[in-house]
Amino acid sequence: MWADGAGGRLGWLTVLVLVVDSSTPAVTAALVEVTADGVALRAYRCTIDARAHGELLAPQIEAVLTDVDARPGDLGAIVAGLGPGPFTGLRVGLVTAATMGQVLGIPTYGVCSLDGIAHPTTPTTTADASPGHAVSGKAEASSATAGPATAGDGTAGQATAGDGTAGQVGAGGATVGWSTAGERRVLVAADARRKEVYWAVYDGDGQRIVGPEVDAPAVAAARARELAVTVAAGDGAHRYADVLGLPLRAEPRYPDAVALVTLAAARIRAGAPGETLTPLYLRRPDAVAATSRKSVLP
Amino acid sequence: MADEPLILGIETSCDETGVGIVRGHTLLADALASSVDEHARFGGVVPEVASRAHLEAIVPTMDRALREAGVTIADIDAIAVTSGPGLAGALLVGVAAAKGYALAAEKPVYGVNHLAAHVAVDTLEHGPLPAPAIAMLVSGGHSSLLLVDDLARGVTPLGATIDDAAGEAFDKVARLLGLPFPGGPYIDREARSGDPASIAFPRGLTAAKDLAAHRYDFSFSGLKTAVARWVEGRRRSGEPVPVADVAASFQEAVCDVLTGKALAACRAHGVDTLVIGGGVAANSRLRSMAEQRAQRYGIRVRVPRPGLCTDNGAMVAALGSHLVAAGVRPSRLDLPADSALPLTTVSV
Numbered sequence: 011m012w013a014d015g016a017g018g019r020l021g022w023l024t025v026l027v028l029v030v031d032s033s034t035p036a037v038t039a040a041l042v043e044v045t046a047d048g049v050a051l052r053a054y055r056c057t058i059d060a061r062a063h064g065e066l067l068a069p070q071i072e073a074v075l076t077d078v079d080a081r082p083g084d085l086g087a088i089v090a091g092l093g094p095g096p097f098t099g100l101r102v103g104l105v106t107a108a109t110m111g112q113v114l115g116i117p118t119y120g121v122c123s124l125d126g127i128a129h130p131t132t133p134t135t136t137a138d139a140s141p142g143h144a145v146s147g148k149a150e151a152s153s154a155t156a157g158p159a160t161a162g163d164g165t166a167g168q169a170t171a172g173d174g175t176a177g178q179v180g181a182g183g184a185t186v187g188w189s190t191a192g193e194r195r196v197l198v199a200a201d202a203r204r205k206e207v208y209w210a211v212y213d214g215d216g217q218r219i220v221g222p223e224v225d226a227p228a229v230a231a232a233r234a235r236e237l238a239v240t241v242a243a244g245d246g247a248h249r250y251a252d253v254l255g256l257p258l259r260a261e262p263r264y265p266d267a268v269a270l271v272t273l274a275a276a277r278i279r280a281g282a283p284g285e286t287l288t289p290l291y292l293r294r295p296d297a298v299a300a301t302s303r304k305s306v307l308p
Numbered sequence: 309m310a311d312e313p314l315i316l317g318i319e320t321s322c323d324e325t326g327v328g329i330v331r332g333h334t335l336l337a338d339a340l341a342s343s344v345d346e347h348a349r350f351g352g353v354v355p356e357v358a359s360r361a362h363l364e365a366i367v368p369t370m371d372r373a374l375r376e377a378g379v380t381i382a383d384i385d386a387i388a389v390t391s392g393p394g395l396a397g398a399l400l401v402g403v404a405a406a407k408g409y410a411l412a413a414e415k416p417v418y419g420v421n422h423l424a425a426h427v428a429v430d431t432l433e434h435g436p437l438p439a440p441a442i443a444m445l446v447s448g449g450h451s452s453l454l455l456v457d458d459l460a461r462g463v464t465p466l467g468a469t470i471d472d473a474a475g476e477a478f479d480k481v482a483r484l485l486g487l488p489f490p491g492g493p494y495i496d497r498e499a500r501s502g503d504p505a506s507i508a509f510p511r512g513l514t515a516a517k518d519l520a521a522h523r524y525d526f527s528f529s530g531l532k533t534a535v536a537r538w539v540e541g542r543r544r545s546g547e548p549v550p551v552a553d554v555a556a557s558f559q560e561a562v563c564d565v566l567t568g569k570a571l572a573a574c575r576a577h578g579v580d581t582l583v584i585g586g587g588v589a590a591n592s593r594l595r596s597m598a599e600q601r602a603q604r605y606g607i608r609v610r611v612p613r614p615g616l617c618t619d620n621g622a623m624v625a626a627l628g629s630h631l632v633a634a635g636v637r638p639s640r641l642d643l644p645a646d647s648a649l650p651l652t653t654v655s656v
């Protein structure tokens with residue numbers, strides 16, 4: 011859509027983008043504004059609960075729309091994290107994005123969720139200055155300047171984000187990111203359950219060079235050593251820090267909403283055709299028929 | 309009729325992705341995508357395979373339904389979706405889809421009970437249900453007898469299978485006989501040329517002592533075992549297995565128990581209408597036997613056409629239409645998928 015820019019100059023392309031990611035325990039919905047030269051967070055909801063993606067996502071989308079006084083018809087595009095991630099939760103985000111895109115007649119773009127952890131951008135959770143920024147009471151309200159953040163419900167007992175890792179990757183300021191990382195290669199890992207991780211390796215510019223794949227943490231660690239990786243990121247990396255033996259980035263632990271949109275921004279600005287959102291499953295279905303169909307219906 | 313609400317229904321509880329559209333009791337569209345072929349080689353529904361298929365099918369199936377009905381989503385008054393019971397991962401795709409449609413189109417959403425929807429679908433063919441009625445739902449996942457007073461408020465379970473579902477027994481016996489999955493239609497076809505009285509298979513939970521505790525319950529596990537033993541005995545002695553006779557005798561035993569108990573429930577509750585739904589309701593012997601027996605007692609049997617007996621979106625839309633007409637309030641956007649949703653909950 012074309013809108014009057016802040017300076018009254020016509021011709022500034024401004025697209026209000028809905029971004030959803032449900033590939034990890036962090037159920038995320040955000041509104042991000044894409045302009046000709048920038049990407050700005052408008053509203054954000056994130057709740058950490060590995061078992062309630064289906065319940066949480068739609069109300070969060072409604073909430074971010076309410077936050078900025080927008081209606082669904084104001085959306086110009088939808089960006090969704092394609093995973094990899096545990097299947098059931100992952101599908102919630104993708105089917106939500108696909109159905110909304112269908113009704114609204116707007117393009118949907120998929121981005122590998124691990125890329126949203128690796129991308130050199132300021133983590134969304136530190137972007138407090140953005141207008142309309144909102145974190146629900148249950149949200150992962152971490153901020154690089156606000157001290158250790160507590161993860162939301164459902165993750166009690168896990169390390170608090172930002173705790174004990176400050177200094178390792180310059181997590182002390184709002185500019186935390188890859189700009190200071192130089193050529194450092196990064197392993198991004200998300201929890202794949204079954205004692206495995208979804209992982210990928212990125213170069214210093216945030217370009218994925220290997221992955222995504224799913225393996226035991228020890229396998230990912232060995233590949234990371236071969237690839238001269240020097241730092242790890244993502245909740246899977248935190249969880250298996252002992253096995254990986256790499257310094258950890260504190261944030262983001264989960265796919266970052268602004269990063270996901272930034273990775274799709276060129277397509278959004280170009281008005282590229284949307285794509286069918288195909289999940290990165292990486293695993294075959296367990297090919298065992300339901301032993302009893304008693305839970306299945308007439 | 310044009311002022312009756314236009315309701316869209318979404319069904320994904322098992323292996324069928326269904327989107328149906330109704331106006332009042334009038335069926336406008338019933339689009340279906342099935343993953344049944346993908347499950348055939350496993351001899352049963354693989355939940356993850358079903359869930360993946362739902363995600364791929366939902367958008368195109370919705371497109372087809374809207375085209376078939378000649379409406380747009382903006383015309384829809386409410387969206388109903390099966391929120392349970394069923395396969396958890398499969399249900400979740402449909403529930404999330406319904407919320408996506410509801411959110412984007414700014415429409416109310418109703419999470420509804422799959423079993424109640426199997427009852428409601430008959431109204432599309434035979435008009436409003438008299439109250440009370442008895443409903444028998446028989447499929448690969450369930451065998452239930454229900455007392456239906458007011459579909460909008462809840463149904464009263466009278467009995468259910470205590471082991472295998474009726475359709476499950478059909479699948480297992482079909483496998484024994486070397487017939488494909490799902491077994492129901494193949495057994496039905498074989499049985500037509502067989503003698504239903506040739507083998508005396510057991511009728512589960514029909515003895516006097518069982519009826520005391522399980523008057524309206526079903527058991528098909530013993531029957532399945534009896535068929536397996538009989539077939540095994542034949543094979544061991546080197547004799548050919550008379551597939552048609554086994555199929556007919558097995559089918560006769562299942563239908564005998566189902567119709568016997570359903571009609572007993574009608575008479576005990578003074579009910580003159582029996583509705584039969586679920587995939588097994590497509591069985592030709594079940595339909596004819598139910599009608600023959602019901603006639604004796606002046607009971608009317610209502611069975612939707614086979615395409616509406618199996619899982620579909622139209623049945624969900626039909627129930628949604630009933631709920632909207634009854635003034636039931638919509639569900640909240642955080643409505644969960646509930647794989648074990650009880651029968652007493654018609655809408656969430």
Ligand SMILES: [Zn+2]
Nearest residue numbers: 307308447619
């Ligand atoms: Zn069913």
